[in-house]
Amino acid sequence: MSTDPWIWIMGLLMLGIFSFLIKENPFYRWVEHVYVGAAAGYGLSMGYNNIINQAWDPLVVQGKLIYIIPIILGIMAYARFIKPISWLSRWPMAIISGAGAGNALYGATNSSLVAQVKANLLPLNSFNNIFMVVGVLAVMVYFLFSRDQKGPVKHFASGGRMLLMVTFGVSFGNVIMGRISLLLGALQSIFGKWLGIISL
Amino acid sequence: MRKEIPIALSFLAGIIMLIDSFTPGNFAPRVELSKWLIIMSAFMVGIASVNLVRIHGANVISRRKGWFNSFSLLVMLVAFTYVGVMKYSYPEVETWKVLFQNFYDYIMSPPAAVMYAIIAFYVSSASYRAFKARSVEATVLLVAAVVVMLGKAPVGELIWSKFPVISSWLLNVANTTGQRGIMIGAAIGGFVTSLRVLLGLERGHLGGV
Amino acid sequence: MIKEGTRTLLAIVLLFAGVSYYFITQTLKGKIKPYLRRIAGLDAIEEAVGRATEMGRPIHFSPGMDGFCAETFAGLSVLEYVTELSARYNTDLIVSIRVATVFPVAQEMVRQAYLTAGKPDMFKEDTVRYLSGEQFAYAAGAMGILHRYQCAGNIMMGVFYAESMLLSESGAQVGAMQVAGTASLAQIAFFVAACDYTLIGEELYVAGAYLSQDPQRLGSIAGQEYLKMFVMAYLVLGSILATGGVNFLQDLLSK
Amino acid sequence: MSFWDKMQKIDRRIIYALLVIVVAFPLIRPLGLPLSYSDTTLKFFDEIEKLQPGDRVLISLDYAPSGAADVHPQTVAVSKHLIQKGVKIAFVSFWEAGPMFAEQIMQPYLDSGELVYGEDVVNLGYIPGANSAIRSFGFDCVGSAPKDLNGKDTASMPIMQGIKDCRDFDVVIDFVMGSPGTAAWVQQVQGPLGINLLVGSVVVEVPASMPFVQAGQVKGLLQGLRGAAEYELLSGSAGIAAAGMDAQSLGHLLIIGSILVGNVAYFMSKKQPKNNKQ
Numbered sequence: 001m002s003t004d005p006w007i008w009i010m011g012l013l014m015l016g017i018f019s020f021l022i023k024e025n026p027f028y029r030w031v032e033h034v035y036v037g038a039a040a041g042y043g044l045s046m047g048y049n050n051i052i053n054q055a056w057d058p059l060v061v062q063g064k065l066i067y068i069i070p071i072i073l074g075i076m077a078y079a080r081f082i083k084p085i086s087w088l089s090r091w092p093m094a095i096i097s098g099a100g101a102g103n104a105l106y107g108a109t110n111s112s113l114v115a116q117v118k119a120n121l122l123p124l125n126s127f128n129n130i131f132m133v134v135g136v137l138a139v140m141v142y143f144l145f146s147r148d149q150k151g152p153v154k155h156f157a158s159g160g161r162m163l164l165m166v167t168f169g170v171s172f173g174n175v176i177m178g179r180i181s182l183l184l185g186a187l188q189s190i191f192g193k194w195l196g197i198i199s200l
Numbered sequence: 201m202r203k204e205i206p207i208a209l210s211f212l213a214g215i216i217m218l219i220d221s222f223t224p225g226n227f228a229p230r231v232e233l234s235k236w237l238i239i240m241s242a243f244m245v246g247i248a249s250v251n252l253v254r255i256h257g258a259n260v261i262s263r264r265k266g267w268f269n270s271f272s273l274l275v276m277l278v279a280f281t282y283v284g285v286m287k288y289s290y291p292e293v294e295t296w297k298v299l300f301q302n303f304y305d306y307i308m309s310p311p312a313a314v315m316y317a318i319i320a321f322y323v324s325s326a327s328y329r330a331f332k333a334r335s336v337e338a339t340v341l342l343v344a345a346v347v348v349m350l351g352k353a354p355v356g357e358l359i360w361s362k363f364p365v366i367s368s369w370l371l372n373v374a375n376t377t378g379q380r381g382i383m384i385g386a387a388i389g390g391f392v393t394s395l396r397v398l399l400g401l402e403r404g405h406l407g408g409v
Numbered sequence: 410m411i412k413e414g415t416r417t418l419l420a421i422v423l424l425f426a427g428v429s430y431y432f433i434t435q436t437l438k439g440k441i442k443p444y445l446r447r448i449a450g451l452d453a454i455e456e457a458v459g460r461a462t463e464m465g466r467p468i469h470f471s472p473g474m475d476g477f478c479a480e481t482f483a484g485l486s487v488l489e490y491v492t493e494l495s496a497r498y499n500t501d502l503i504v505s506i507r508v509a510t511v512f513p514v515a516q517e518m519v520r521q522a523y524l525t526a527g528k529p530d531m532f533k534e535d536t537v538r539y540l541s542g543e544q545f546a547y548a549a550g551a552m553g554i555l556h557r558y559q560c561a562g563n564i565m566m567g568v569f570y571a572e573s574m575l576l577s578e579s580g581a582q583v584g585a586m587q588v589a590g591t592a593s594l595a596q597i598a599f600f601v602a603a604c605d606y607t608l609i610g611e612e613l614y615v616a617g618a619y620l621s622q623d624p625q626r627l628g629s630i631a632g633q634e635y636l637k638m639f640v641m642a643y644l645v646l647g648s649i650l651a652t653g654g655v656n657f658l659q660d661l662l663s664k
Numbered sequence: 665m666s667f668w669d670k671m672q673k674i675d676r677r678i679i680y681a682l683l684v685i686v687v688a689f690p691l692i693r694p695l696g697l698p699l700s701y702s703d704t705t706l707k708f709f710d711e712i713e714k715l716q717p718g719d720r721v722l723i724s725l726d727y728a729p730s731g732a733a734d735v736h737p738q739t740v741a742v743s744k745h746l747i748q749k750g751v752k753i754a755f756v757s758f759w760e761a762g763p764m765f766a767e768q769i770m771q772p773y774l775d776s777g778e779l780v781y782g783e784d785v786v787n788l789g790y791i792p793g794a795n796s797a798i799r800s801f802g803f804d805c806v807g808s809a810p811k812d813l814n815g816k817d818t819a820s821m822p823i824m825q826g827i828k829d830c831r832d833f834d835v836v837i838d839f840v841m842g843s844p845g846t847a848a849w850v851q852q853v854q855g856p857l858g859i860n861l862l863v864g865s866v867v868v869e870v871p872a873s874m875p876f877v878q879a880g881q882v883k884g885l886l887q888g889l890r891g892a893a894e895y896e897l898l899s900g901s902a903g904i905a906a907a908g909m910d911a912q913s914l915g916h917l918l919i920i921g922s923i924l925v926g927n928v929a930y931f932m933s934k935k936q937p938k939n940n941k942q
Contacts, residue, residue: 006302006305006306007306009306009307010305010306010307010310011310013306013307013310013311013314014310014311014313014314016311017310017311017314017315017318017549018314018317018318020318020552021318021321021677021680022677024552024553024556024557028553029266029269029553030268030269030272031311032269032311032546032549032550032553033269033270033272033273034272034273034276034307034311035308035311035312035543035545035546035549036252036273036540036541036543036546036549036550037252037272037273037274037275037276037277037280038276038277038280038303038307038308039308039541039542039543039546040248040249040252040276040277040280040541040542040543041276041277041278041279041280041281041284041303042280042284042303042304042308042760042761043245043248043249043542043543043760044245044246044249044277044280044281044284045280045281045283045284045285045287045288045300046245046284046760046790046792047242047243047245047246047792048281048284048285048288049284049288049789049815050238050239050242050245050790050791050792051239051242051243052288052815053789053810053811053815054235054238054239054242054810055239055242057810057811058810066232067235067239069236070235070236070237070239070240071239071243073236073240073243074239074240074242074243074244075243077240077243077244077247078243078246078247078250080247080513081250081254087202090202090206090406091205091206091209092240092243092244093206093406093477093510094205094206094207094209094210094213094406095209095210095213095236095237095240096213096237096240096241096244097210097397097477098209098210098211098212098213098214098397098398099213099214099216099217099233099237099796100394100397100478100795100796101210101214101394101395101397101398102213102214102215102216102217102218102221102394102398103217103221103795103796103799103852104390104391104394104478104795105214105218105391105394105395105398105422106217106218106221106222106418106422106851107795107848107851107852107855108387108390108391108394108851109387109391109418109421109422109425110221110418110851110855110856111847111850111851111855111876111881112383112384112386112387112390112847112851113384113387113388113391113421113640114417114418114421114662115855115879115881116380116383116384116387116875116879117384117640117643117644117647117662118659118662118663118879119380119875119878119879120380120644120648121644121647121648121650121651121656121658121659122648122651123648123651123652123654124648124649124651124652125652128373129648131373131374131377132373132376132377132380133644133645133648135374135377135378135381136377136380136381136384136644137381137641137644137645138381139377139378139380139381139382139385140381140384140385140637140640140641141641142381143381143382143385143610143611143612143637144634144637144638145445145446145448145611145615145630145634146443146444146445146446146630146631146634147444147446148446149446160381161337162336162337162340163374163377163378163381164378164381164382164609165337165338165340165341165344165601166340166341166344166370166374166375166378167374167375167377167378167379167382167871168341168344168378168597168598168601169340169341169342169343169344169345169348169598170344170345170348170370170371170374170375170871171375171594171595171597171598171868171871172341172345172348172598172599172602173344173345173346173347173348173349173352173367174348174352174371174867174868174870174871175323175595175598175599175867175868176323176345176349176352176915176916176919177349177352177353177867177888177889177890177912177916178734178866178867178868178888178889179316179319179320179323179868180320180687180911180912180915180916181733181734181867181888181889181890181908181912182313182316182317182319182320182730182731182733182734183317183320183321183683183687183915184687184691184733184889184908184911184912185313185317185732185733185734186313186314186316186317186733187317187684187687187688187691188691188904189310189313191688191691191692197692198691198692218422221412221415221856222411222412222415222418222419223410223411223412224412224413226803226804231800231803231804231807234793234796234797234799234800234803234804234808235800235807235808237793237796237797237800238791238792238793238796238797238800238808241792241793241794241796241797242792244509244510244792245792247509247510248509248539248541248542251509251512251539252539252541255538255539288815291814291815301764301767304761304764305764308729309729309732311545311546311549312543312545312546312728312729312730313729313730313732313733315545315548315549315572315575315730316545316571316730316731316733318575319571319574319575320683320687320915321679321680321683322574322575322578322579323574323599323919324679324680324683324918324919324922325578325676325679325680326574326577326578326581326599326602326603327602327919327922327923327926328674328676328679328922328923328925328926329581329676329926330581330602330603331602331923331926331927332926332927332930333927333930333931334930341598341601342923342927345598345923346920346923349916349919349920350916350920352890352916353912353913353915353916353917354697354698354699354700354909354910354912354913355697355913355914355916355917356916357698357700358697358698364700368702368703371870371871371874372874372878375871375874376874376875376878379594379871379872379874379875380875382592382594382609382610382611383594383875384640385610385611385637386592386610386611388425388633388636388637388640389479389592389611389614389633390479391425391429392425392429392629392630392632392633392636393478393479393482393614393629394479395425395426395429395430395629396433396625396629397477399430401433401625401629402482475843544728544730545730570842570843571730571731571842571868582676594871594872595868595869595871595872
């Protein structure tokens with residue numbers, strides 16, 4: 001069993017969260033709050049580091065005066081907490097979301113649309129190829145919303161839905177492995193680092 | 201003006217990104233804008249904490265039920281931030297560095313790791329409760345899931361050597377087909393939404409403040 | 410002037426933008442009346458709220474884990490609808506938020522919706538709650554809410570990551586009726602397993618437009634439908650040509 | 665209530681207890697079940713094997729402690745292999761928590777003097793801004809990360825000499841558990857610049873990444889802890905991942921078993937006449 005106080009803190013916090021499996025309880029609630037506070041503190045210290053490295057140093061040490069603009073825009077985001085000037089916080093939000101939208105227009109078209117369409121223009125000469133060409137079409141038909149699913153459309157769309165079920169089944173089956181490895185990691189910490197029952 | 205300026209800024213930022221995507225070399229305004237975005241994003245991190253301090257500070261001051269939890273939250277927030285700032289301000293002092301790493305390794309990481317581990321438990325109870333062959337659709341989902349599980353775990357190969365083969369066909373062909381169908385459709389949907397943001401037609405994020 | 414290999418891409422962006430713009434403006438002018446088929450999961454939302462009323466327990470709503478992106482916008486339009494239902498049925502609503510920038514927007518939206526429904530006093534300071542920006546700290550808080558209030562309904566619409574299973578299984582444990590909607594590919598399977606109804610991928614976007622009946626949103630969905638049919642035709646034609654050894658349509662995409 | 669009705673409503677905590685036992689047992693007593701290699705791991709390994717001493721690799725750490733058990737063993741195994749081959753590594757991260765993992769990996773080598781900081785290895789820290797940040801870093805590495813994690817100038821470091829954009833790294837590896845991650849690297853950097861991109865991913869993200877692998881945009885993929893175990897065995901140093909494989913197998917069997925029992929209970933209780941159920 002470990003004698004390191006930090007390891008004990010770790011073990012107790014882990015037990016606190018695990019206790020939720022039995023029942024929601026005050027110990028869990030306390031750990032939940034400690035966790036939220038720690039996460040916020042970590043985020044803040046990273047943010048501080050970034051502001052110093054990316055904005056303050058270039059502005060003050062290297063004298064790049066133009067950086068005063070993004071710094072002011074960054075501070076404007078906090079105007080939301082002061083009612084009379086809260087509308088000022090829209091400016092940085094607008095720039096960030098506009099740039100994001102511009103990137104997304106190109107990114108989504110390039111990789112998710114063009115690259116995927118290109119990869120699916122397959123010669124119909126093998127079972128797998130025919131399956132993929134017809135399958136993608138069936139899924140897309142299922143996602144047409146401007147007409148009711150009747151007649152031949154219905155059969156095609158329900159084939160698409162069936163394929164989606166296979167896809168979700170695969171995701172689910174595939175994911176289980178990942179989930180168990182994460183449980184494994186947690187148990188290794190408790191039984192290994194803390195209680196010292198297993199060696200790592 | 202309170203509406204027009206943000207819409208104009210948003211449009212301008214988006215167009216700069218687009219021009220850069222379609223022209224050779226680096227488009228100078230884009231290079232500058234990217235650095236600005238990084239700086240602005242760094243400032244955004246603090247907004248969440250201001251919210252938390254307001255809510256939990258009020259809980260502590262008016263001694264609402266569970267105020268001690270709120271108090272613990274604030275103590276953690278202040279302590280972690282202080283250690284972090286000291287660590288970056290005095291990189292040569294070993295104490296701050298060690299303390300920061302310990303806070304991270306032993307206070308922040310463990311609850312996150314357990315939350316993730318709890319998913320494994322929930323997956324098992326959900327499979328027991330919900331994965332029933334109620335309909336053809338549900339059965340298809342169930343069979344696909346079980347075959348993939350048997351194909352992934354080393355033990356599946358011992359039961360039937362074909363499990364990995366079938367499961368990799370399911371993953372590579374059937375799954376890719378389904379995902380690709382969703383992806384192409386969602387790309388068109390995402391395109392249209394982004395266009396609406398760029399044109400100032402979608403402005404939920406600009407309202408409400 | 411145009412970068413090598415992006416010419417077709419630029420043409421596609423312009424074509425798509427043109428088509429969407431045309432449909433949005435025509436719908437706004439009232440020249441096109443887009444038709445959308447009913448999406449089954451939406452009836453389930455009303456059922457969940459009704460059931461909560463009978464049981465005298467609250468409804469929990471989550472607009473997901475991401476900031477302002479397509480899915481979050483759609484999730485917030487569903488929130489507006491859920492608030493209206495909650496006002497109509499006199500059922501308490503709890504909205505939990507992960508992203509700081511979404512918080513004031515959601516709060517304002519819920520306040521307005523109650524006001525419009527003529528029940529401003531149903532809005533309380535803690536109807537909309539910011540929990541934490543950290544993914545699992547948020548999940549820990551939301552799971553706590555589901556258990557402490559024994560929520561009778563749990564509606565999750567937006568971007569979700571690994572916490573999808575935590576939220577939906579917690580909901581199932583307290584016996585809530587659950588409706589989820591997301592385009593996050595990896596998480597749909599979990600929602601399908603644990604929820605009563607799941608809106609898959611694009612169904613979420615359409616739900617937003619359908620519920621708001623906002624002509625501008627409906628118009629863009631109408632444009633989307635034609636773009637999708639265009640892409641489907643391209644896929645069919647390209648594969649047939651490829652079978653005959655003609656790769657013109659593939660090559661076109663790399664120009 | 666019949667036996668099968670009771671089975672239908674079994675307390676979930678019994679299943680939880682079984683899961684703990686089944687997963688913990690092989691940690692104490694390993695069973696040593698055999699393991700085969702998946703294609704995507706072999707391709708990943710081949711790309712790394714092609715590297716020569718002195719080549720430079722960028723590793724993007726896009727994960728957090730919560731998912732680390734599934735992906736961090738990959739980072740450890742691959743970094744170890746790269747260092748053995750004499751390849752230089754630059755770490756960067758677009759997730760807040762990322763830089764700490766790089767520190768964990770580098771520290772032992774720096775302490776023993778095996779690697780020199782700034783020459784063989786560097787930690788460029790966390791860059792906020794998600795997808796936009798990945799794009800901006802991809803096109804201008806030093807400009808987007810002017811300082812490393814400890815505030816030192818990166819432009820003057822030997823390891824960063826001649827690095828303009830991400831094409832100047834021989835290989836870029838993204839270890840990832842969500843967004844921003846694979847999709848952003850593919851859309852914002854791999855697409856426009858054509859870099860050599862490899863991905864190590866938590867298992868959950870694998871189905872969504874598969875289309876990128878199929879389309880050739882991602883050249884190799886490690887899939888979760890099993891991917892790490894395969895890589896450990898390929899590079900000849902069995903570690904923590906390989907040790908966990910037995911536990912995974914038994915955990916899988918338990919879940920498959922509970923699906924089967926759940927279904928049997930469902931059909932058996934449906935067969936019996938109902939009077940107290942709706």
